[in-house]
Amino acid sequence: MKPAEVTTIMLRLRELPQLFNSMDPSPFVDRDLDADAEEYITSWARELPADHELELAIELALPPPPESLHGVEDAVRRYFATRAGIKRLEFSQLMRRARASLVIGLVFLASCLLLGGLVGSSLSGPLATIIREGLTICGWVAMWRPLEIYLYDWWPLMEERRRIELLSRIRVRIVEAAAGAPDAGSLAGSSEAA
Numbered sequence: 001m002k003p004a005e006v007t008t009i010m011l012r013l014r015e016l017p018q019l020f021n022s023m024d025p026s027p028f029v030d031r032d033l034d035a036d037a038e039e040y041i042t043s044w045a046r047e048l049p050a051d052h053e054l055e056l057a058i059e060l061a062l063p064p065p066p067e068s069l070h071g072v073e074d075a076v077r078r079y080f081a082t083r084a085g086i087k088r089l090e091f092s093q094l095m096r097r098a099r100a101s102l103v104i105g106l107v108f109l110a111s112c113l114l115l116g117g118l119v120g121s122s123l124s125g126p127l128a129t130i131i132r133e134g135l136t137i138c139g140w141v142a143m144w145r146p147l148e149i150y151l152y153d154w155w156p157l158m159e160e161r162r163r164i165e166l167l168s169r170i171r172v173r174i175v176e177a178a179a180g181a182p183d184a185g186s187l188a189g190s191s192e193a194a
């Protein structure tokens with residue numbers, strides 16, 4: 001079996017604390033990523049082929065103290081693992097909502113069809129046809145939401161969850177900025193296949 005190709009996402013920062021949310025009081029390993037850093041990483045991951053393994057190379061303009069480098073990979077992985085868990089919960093809730101909607105929709109559709117049949121058998125003429133057809137349409141419209149969930153809504157959620165699970169296994173390495181490199185004051189970077 002051919003090993004998965006590794007794709008590197010390059011993230012250029014001035015200093016390591018820019019990677020994390022400065023308002024999060026959690027210990028280092030449990031801290032949230034900065035919103036801009038998360039968006040940058042996930043947007044690159046969305047554009048990459050699904051069969052690639054990912055590596056995050058963080059290029060720092062200011063070299064950090066060696067003790068602050070310990071746990072960066074764990075912190076990034078834990079953050080995305082937590083996000084993947086949230087996506088699993090969202091998917092479970094969506095499927096629970098779909099099942100409830102399906103039961104409600106089927107009961108309502110059956111009721112509308114039965115009522116339409118009763119109206120059709122007890123009345124005649126154009127009014128009976130309008131009522132019967134109207135009830136049939138209402139019953140099928142009630143099935144719209146469960147069918148939408150089962151046919152369309154779950155795909156994007158599963159794809160996003162799969163990408164985030166891939167990010168929860170990302171390798172992280174810290175690199176010092178090359179001499180003469182432009183100032184890395186904001187999030188910037190590129191993606192490259194290794």
